[in-house]
Amino acid sequence: MTTQTKPIDVYFFPTPNGKKVTMMLEELGVPYVLHAVHIGKGDQFKPEFLAISPNNKIPAIVDPEGPGGEPIALFESGAILKYLAQKFGRFYPTDPREQAKVDEWLFWQVGGFGPMLGQNHHFALYAPEKIPYAIKRYRDETHRLYGVLDKQLKRQKEAGFDYVAGDYSIADIAILDWSNGYERQGIDIAEFPHFAEWNVRLNAREPIARASAVKLDEAGKLDLGTDKDAQSVLFNQRSL
Template sequence: MTKQTAPIDLFFFPTPNGYKISIMLEELGVPYKVHTIHIGKGDQFRPEFLEISPNNKIPAIVDPEGPGGHPISIFESGAILKYLAQKFGELYPTDPREQVKVDEWLFWQVGGFGPMLGQNHHFALYAPEKIDYAIKRYRDETHRLYRVLDTQLRGKDYIVGSFSIADIATIGWANGYERQGIDLAEFPNVAAWLKRVNDRPAVQRGLAVKAADEQKVDLTQDDDAKKVLFNQR
């Protein structure tokens, strides 16, 4: 495993996407420093953060010991997970066929499981008006995705067999199953997987990382945060 001397800078807020990287860094056991980007206050639009993450989203990292010994900044959680896994030679296979399996499920999460569950949250919990069609649309799609995951986990401890960045990418979102309207009794393989992953000490440490001011955004109550996060052009 590559040795990391200087801490990796993690630009973070306690969301499912932010937790992906805190969990990954804890699993790797490499030093890192948390920089809070309070998305409810608009920190993500600061010019210095946009230099690192031009899509104004967390998470992002700066590795001072990047390729060739030079710093590198990376945004997008899936790209960060792959970079860290390949740099440190863990949680991502070396066999090309096995790499494809992990990539499939990593991209399934970043392209579907995360965004669709996020829309579920938005229309069911945060939208100023309840649109029945939108709520049903995203609740149904959430249910379908949990069925896909449950089927994939049949006979497996982890999504592709061995614990990998695919599991790390998915766990934070899946932990919100109750607010997504999911009854885990329908998905016993997901239920067993959730317990298995959440029992990992590094996952517990990663999920325990807090923002500097220990503030989370309660979008059911915070109208100012809604103005920052929603309907931006």
């Protein structure tokens, strides 16, 4: 099994995407150092961060013990999860068919569940103009996606598995913290009992609880509903 002698640098803000990485590292028991990227203050546009994450988004990591023993920088939460899983040989299967199942649900999260829930948050909670069609559009899509997840967990349970794609994997880690916002996404958890049980069970894992408890300083607090300066930094950005 691969061991890590030097801590991994994690460029972080406590969003669902940011927490994927700290959850994964806590599950692995790998040493890491947090570097706060205060996205409401524009840290993500600083040249030193863009050298690591050219899409000016968190999370990003620098592993000083990358392939061949040389440092490697990665951005995109799904890519980071898969890199860490393959490096340390945990939470990602070795059988190609099982890998394909995990990849399906990892990409379902990064391509659909996260982005659609993010649009739900934006139009329902943060947009200065409340557009009924947009709110309904993304709330309905959010509801549909929770239904997809609930049905998958039901099928898995019937097949004797407790997780999204078989054994506990990076697919579960990717989905979890986005799903923790179900109430503000307009979801009645009683409609999705298989999801509800999975969500409670995963949040009770000790490594997940440790990662969820990670806090930044006061500057790391962000209220997009009221902070107009942060809104101007995060919303409606064009190419630099």
